[in-house]
Each structure stands twice: as C-alpha cells, then as structure tokens.
Amino acid sequence: MKLLRIFLEFLVVVLLIVTSYFWFDVPVAVYFQHLVASHALLHKYTSHIPDLLFPFVLAVTVFCWTARFLGLSEGSRSGWFLQLCGISVPLAYAAKSVLQSAFGRPDPRVWLSHPQLFGFHWLQCCIDYRSFPSGHMTVIAALATVLWQAYPRYRAVYVCGTALLGLALVATNYHYVSDAIAGAYLGISVSRACSYALTAIHGSVRRPKPELSAHD
Secondary structure: OHHHHHHHHHHHHHHHHHHHHHHOHHHHHHHHHHHHHOOHHHHHHHOOOOOOHHHHHHHHHHHHHHHHHOOOOOOHHHHHHHHHHHHHHHHHHHHHHHHHHHHOOOOHHHHHHOHHHOOOOOOOOOHHHOOOOOHHHHHHHHHHHHHHHHOHHHHHHHHHHHHHHHHHHHHOOOOOHHHHHHHHHHHHHHHHHHHHHHHHHHOHHHOOOOOOOOOO
C-alpha cells in the first residue's frame, strides 16, 4: 500500500511538472520579468543575489554532526533530528547537483536573453544549465521534512516558509515554476528515504513519537 501511495505521488508530481513546463513556465517568467524591469528598486536588488546554498548546507551539516557527537542533545527526539538532518541536507544537495547536470536546463534569466535555449540540454555541466530541479527548494524542503517529522507542532510554519521560498525563486526569475515543484519533491523524497533507512537500521525506538498538543 505504501509503494502504491509513493507511485501515485510521483505520478501527480510528474503531471504537475509537465503541465507547468508546457503552460505555465514561460508566461510566469515573462510576467515577472516585466514586473521586475518596471520597478527600478526590484531590478536593482534582485539582479545579483548571492548564492549561499553551499555555505548553508555546510553549516547545517557541521552543526548537526558536531552537536550529535558532542552529546549536546541527550533527548531521543533532538538526537534523532540532528542525525536525520545531518544526513538528509547534504544528500539533498548532492542529489540536486547530479540531477541539475543531467537535465541541463538553463534558468529563466538565461532563457530570456537567449530564447533558443529553452528546454533541457542533457548532461550539461555548465553553471548556467542548472535550473532543474531548484537546489534551494530541494535543500529547504529536505530540512522542512525533517522538522515536520521531528517537531510536527509547527508544520504550518514549515509549509509556509518553503512555499514563500518557492515564490521568491520564481518571482526573481531564478527558477521556473516546474523547477520549484521538482526541487520540493526531491527534497521531501530524500528526507523520507533517509528517515526510512535510519528507522530500519536503528529500529523504531530511535524515531521520535509524535508530540502531543495541549488539548491531548
């Protein structure tokens, strides 16, 4: 039953990506290009946003494993969170890097300057051909999924934060809508797979029990 659910989720995501690719990616990118270009301040502050994804992944990974090995978190919940986060976040980054090079899709900014480059250019290692899937969405969705499992009380915060990041990436034309969808799904999938693997290795006792609300 679980495999069927995973397969159906995959089909839904593929359908969303294909639909976005053919009907939404281009008009949304053009709309935000006109919107940003018509506002001088927006154009100025969104032209050269630094890519801090790798330093972020490195910092999160080092913090999680340092805290884990130093025993700074003695509780089963926080210890499980640190271990899962320390595995999921760097693996999500590695997975997006491999897939970006495999799909070779130029980002909207490159496409707007060179319309003939729209689409996928397989096995391109050029930095301008790494739009699909979105790396930022992959990493943040992986982190949000770990938080979702370990601290479910704040799930609305994780969902809103991830959605706002996706909107920002699309609105600044750093990614297409389909890039954001694929990145979110990849990040969630990586964290889920890591969670299943840790549970299988260490047993369900290592997995934190759901938090009880104040009304329970």
